[in-house]
Amino acid sequence: xxxSQSLIPTLKETPxxxxxxxxxxxxxxxxVRQMASGIYAWLPTGLRVLTKIANIVxxxxxxxxxxxxxxPTIQSADLWRESGRYDAYGKEMLRITDRHDRELLYGPxxxxxxxxxxxxxxxxxxxxxxxxxxxxxKFRDEVRPRFGVLRGREFLxxxxxxxxxxxxxxxxxxxxxxxxxxxxxxxxGVVAIPMRADTGQIGGDLSHEFHILAPTGESGVFYDxxxxxxxxxxxxxxxxxxxxxxxxxxxxxxxxxxxxxSKVPDERxxxxxGIEVGQIFYFGxxxxxxxxxxxxxxxxxxxxxxxxxxxxxxxxxxGAIVEARHDEAGIIWPDAIAPFKAAIxxxxxxxxxxxxxxDSLHDKLGxxxxxxxxEERAGAKFAEADLMGHPWQIIVGPRGAATGQVELKxxxxxxxxxLSVEDALAKVLG
Ligand code: ATP
Ligand code: MG
Numbered sequence: 001x002x003x004s005q006s007l008i009p010t011l012k013e014t015p016x017x018x019x020x021x022x023x024x025x026x027x028x029x030x031x032v033r034q035m036a037s038g039i040y041a042w043l044p045t046g047l048r049v050l051t052k053i054a055n056i057v058x059x060x061x062x063x064x065x066x067x068x069x070x071x072p073t074i075q076s077a078d079l080w081r082e083s084g085r086y087d088a089y090g091k092e093m094l095r096i097t098d099r100h101d102r103e104l105l106y107g108p109x110x111x112x113x114x115x116x117x118x119x120x121x122x123x124x125x126x127x128x129x130x131x132x133x134x135x136x137x138k139f140r141d142e143v144r145p146r147f148g149v150l151r152g153r154e155f156l157x158x159x160x161x162x163x164x165x166x167x168x169x170x171x172x173x174x175x176x177x178x179x180x181x182x183x184x185x186x187x188x189g190v191v192a193i194p195m196r197a198d199t200g201q202i203g204g205d206l207s208h209e210f211h212i213l214a215p216t217g218e219s220g221v222f223y224d225x226x227x228x229x230x231x232x233x234x235x236x237x238x239x240x241x242x243x244x245x246x247x248x249x250x251x252x253x254x255x256x257x258x259x260x261x262s263k264v265p266d267e268r269x270x271x272x273x274g275i276e277v278g279q280i281f282y283f284g285x286x287x288x289x290x291x292x293x294x295x296x297x298x299x300x301x302x303x304x305x306x307x308x309x310x311x312x313x314x315x316x317x318x319g320a321i322v323e324a325r326h327d328e329a330g331i332i333w334p335d336a337i338a339p340f341k342a343a344i345x346x347x348x349x350x351x352x353x354x355x356x357x358x359d360s361l362h363d364k365l366g367x368x369x370x371x372x373x374x375e376e377r378a379g380a381k382f383a384e385a386d387l388m389g390h391p392w393q394i395i396v397g398p399r400g401a402a403t404g405q406v407e408l409k410x411x412x413x414x415x416x417x418x419l420s421v422e423d424a425l426a427k428v429l430g
Pocket of ligand 2: 279
């Protein structure tokens with residue numbers, strides 16, 4: 001993509017409304033714009049990141065055996081009267097009345113809707129277990145939307161739901177989802193630690209939240225440092241993997257237990273703040289019973305499926321990653337989800353030798369690179385590339401161009417090297 005022809009409205013000034021780094025940087029790098037309190041437009045560069053994250057989430061959900069579906073954002077109030085949550089949910093629910101005076105709402109989550117879909121479609125024990133998910137916008141009328149996309153009112157969530165015949169099945173689904181989450185975060189390039197958590201509005205008795213550590217996080221977290229180095233890629237032995245990630249101490253402030261905490265060796269005790277980027281719940285028959293969803297068992301008996309639900313805040317993740325990965329100059333994107341893998345900086349726009357090298361790099365790298373072809377000072381191009389956080393910068397100036405050399409800069413470490421065009425390409429593509 002040519003920067004001269006792209007909508008990337010970067011800002012030099014720090015926007016006054018932004019209190020934390022990720023919010024400032026997402027506005028300054030031209031990723032999002034606020035359209036109303038807690039409601040954001042995703043501009044092309046921001047959408048590239050959001051889509052890359054969603055695709056990794058989707059691939060890992062599919063690998064875990066979950067099936068993707070898409071439910072509407074607007075739901076009928078009657079659905080929520082069936083579960084008893086219509087009144088319980090309170091002011092966070094955005095309630096809407098249509099022209100026929102029917103009561104609707106913009107879905108904050110989808111347990112009810114999917115339970116009804118399953119109730120209509122699934123009648124026999126042979127049809128279970130099943131795990132379904134969607135990646136869809138949610139609305140929660142937060143009292144205090146803040147920190148940009150970290151606490152918005154409209155936000156993108158991956159929400160999955162499991163239906164099993166018994167507790168063992170449901171616990172297996174829970175463990176599979178935890179493994180899928182850890183692989184997802186590892187692939188995205190962030191450390192997210194599972195913590196024992198409260199079950200809140202969703203209800204139930206087994207739950208973990210996944211937290212990215214950042215000083216501006218809204219939750220207090222307490223954990224065993226041994227968890228920081230756990231590998232999230234998973235092993236064929238699901239039980240061992242689950243145990244490795246859940247038996248060491250890790251809890252949010254709501255679940256913090258001083259007695260268990262005292263058993264963690266002092267040198268491994270870590271206290272800090274975390275941003276919740278996902279949560280998984282097992283809640284048994286809470287919704288299947290309330291909404292009368294049962295299947296016929298092998299022996300003809302009536303079985304109310306055991307359920308769980310599993311969320312990842314896809315849009316919140318964008319902010320959380322920036323919060324965890326930035327410096328004075330700007331964002332430092334992990335390779336897997338950067339809007340562009342590399343930026344090509346032409347330091348002498350109009351010079352035929354630099355132009356030819358840039359054009360050929362641009363061709364070979366394809367749409368995943370951003371070519372800064374503007375008539376701008378070199379300093380401005382450097383600053384903007386650092387702000388936008390491309391993992392690689394390929395700097396093409398007239399001196400090097402004469403001998404076919406370019407400079408390659410790695411954003412995360414600041415390392416620079418003079419290389420031939422071919423070697424630079426190989427590094428970026430490697
Ligand atoms: P929080 O405690 O931060 O309000 P929650 O526990 O109510 O979140 P869940 O019901 O667990 O949220 O939703 C699943 C995921 O959706 C959360 O882990 C979070 O990543 C994301 N999420 C929830 N609320 C918001 C929001 N207002 N803005 C952005 N993402 C959100
Ligand atoms: Mg939560």
